Amino acid sequence: MTSAITLNDYLIVSGLLFALGIAGVIIRRNALVIYMALEMNLNAANLALIAFSKFNKLVEGQILVFFVIAIAAAEVAVGLAIIVALYRRKQTISVDQLTTMRL
């Protein structure tokens, strides 16, 4: 027993981060911070994947994480462009103000 760190420790940290990400999405009204919280969720899943990858001695987990990082970068570019476009039209990025369409 060389190390006392277990897979479970990693999973718990990852689960905690995922929960914090969801909390951020619910608490915050600013679209930018919500995006940040979503990035946190993806990172939490990535951490679990790398831990599992190591645990299973498989490279697949790392490959998926690499793809996820690349996708996240692309998604953030599109998402921030959308936010900036909305801000130009509306001068706000609070999600409470997205009320043009109702029922």
Next chain:
Amino acid sequence: MTPVPYFDVLKGLGAEVILTLTALVALTLDLASVRRAEMSVRSRTIGTTAVVGLLASTLPLWQQLNGPRMVLLGGTLAMDDLIIFFKLVIVALAVITVLISMDFDVGRHVGEYYAVLLFGAVGMMLLISAEELITIFVALELTSVSLYILTAFHKGELRSQEAAVKYFMFGAISSAFLLFGLSYVFGVTGATGLQAIQDAVKNTGGLAMSPLLATGLLFTIVGFGFKVAVVPFHLWAPDAYEGAPTPVTAYIATGSKVASFFILLKVLFIGFAGLQGSAFWGNFASGWTMLLAVTATLSMILGNCAAIVQHNVKRLLAYSSIAQAGYIFIGLVAATKMGANSVLFYIIVYALANLGAFGVVAALSSRAGGDEMQNFDGMARRAPFLSLLMLIFVLSLAGIPPLGGFFGKFYLFASAVQRDAQHFGLLWLVILGIVMSAVSLYYYLILLKHIYVIDGSDQSPIITPTYLNVALGLVALAVVALGVYPKPILELLNNFSYSVIAGLVR
């Protein structure tokens, strides 16, 4: 390491390669030659290019038809007749979407619009041929990102920007849930191929009860639930459908739905084949059928009831789509070969009818000044042909015989009744479905009342381009044909779906 069959991969991806190249050609053509031309000329030129590319992409597909089932590179690329047939369906939906778009004001960035639309089609096709989690995730993201971009394309309209923000946010949440779920599935089974996951689940008997795997399954279903917009993960759908440019709405509601349902079916029926549980009345067991039964119930009730109070046509169709997703889930809950067939049949019928309905809305709303209900008053006199088509599409969605929607729904319900036929275990779900279909008739008829009965203030006739009339007419013909004579498609699906349900047969 076995040598990689690059040539087979290239052959298998022939259609996707052609579509990607067409997208680049459309971009270049727009930039190089027609940038200064009239808007309508640009739109027609680039749109025609896209249609030609889409039609060309079917050539490699026809060639692969009737070939043996091939699974390349651990499932990143699978090929069989079912997959090729659904790729053809995606191409057909994309062609109609392009034709609807050519008649619609999509803003100044015409080349970019059609390029992104084609990239979206590439994503859907890759999604359909994927039988492996990493490929599924990447293809799903390619589809979603293309659709977020298209949603924001209506630069002049605030609604479009708001819809894009909402769609993007819920899409990103769903990706996060999906990825988290997939990470647990990968961690427990040590595999990413759907078939390998099934084997891992079945080989280790105790694994089926593993709490981690159950959590992974739950999160995966939540992720897909967002993508196909079932209650309680539907919150983005009404706003995204209403705010997006109407051709894009049609694309979101049909192309991406078909691809998402197809892959959800595969993930559940192949990957999680050992974990169905049971949704039989009085005999519930934890598993994915129970989860789906709950979401199906909520979707049918909430989707139909919320649709009644809508006064925007696109929003009404959005809520009706949520309800339709609920019906489709009934077939998944059945978890049999017949269930799979009925789901596959119904998503085709649903996609055609919905695409047609949104197509008519796109063509008429841009000329009638809006997509509220009262804009459609007296439309039967102003545009009799398109109104007739709308009648067919809407009645098919409502499930009126002899249209495709009726037969599809009947088949879905029959598959649920046949499952556990002695005890009628799923009868509760079927009864709910039938009652809710009756409710849905009410709001579909309100829409038709606006078109056919109420007289509008504006009586001037609306003239739509011939190519659009022909295209939508063909869609309507297909909807009628699938209801009157569904046998060929059913036989096709029956022969094909062996590969999907093999894991469920015990």
Next chain:
Amino acid sequence: METIFWILSAITVLGALFAIMLRNLVHCVLSLILFFLGIAGHYFLLRADFLGAVQILIYVGAVAVLMLFAIMLTRHVTGDEGPREVLGGKWWAGMGTAIIIAGLLWAIIRKDQLAQILPAGGAQTSMVEIGKAMVTDWVVPFEAMAVLLTAALIGAVVIALEEVIRRR
């Protein structure tokens, strides 16, 4: 090893917590960078060196900087989140949800039979191995990724650029 793990975890969790709680958006991004670095540290600890480097390059180098740009482009919102917003009714809902999710996951993870010690040390996955896998077994998603990046590039430009041209 153990100490490093707990220090990194503390950094990551605190970074995440501050990123969703601080009112100043620039401070949020700075905490987020701390969070990204903590995750990268975890990757290094798990011997996924390549991904640790990619994490720093892309998340810290690109995503966080992009977010700072977005904050500057939507400038006047930087300080406009008063205490009402952060401490409003949503506050308890959010934290409640977080506690429920975290608690459930904790219970599930504790209960699961997988509770074994990670193979310590272990061979690190080399860049060569990942690079080879990308162009052999995972060549299809790799190509799909390329299409996705192209689509995102086109889309981001079209969506963000329009109004600038119109103003000229």
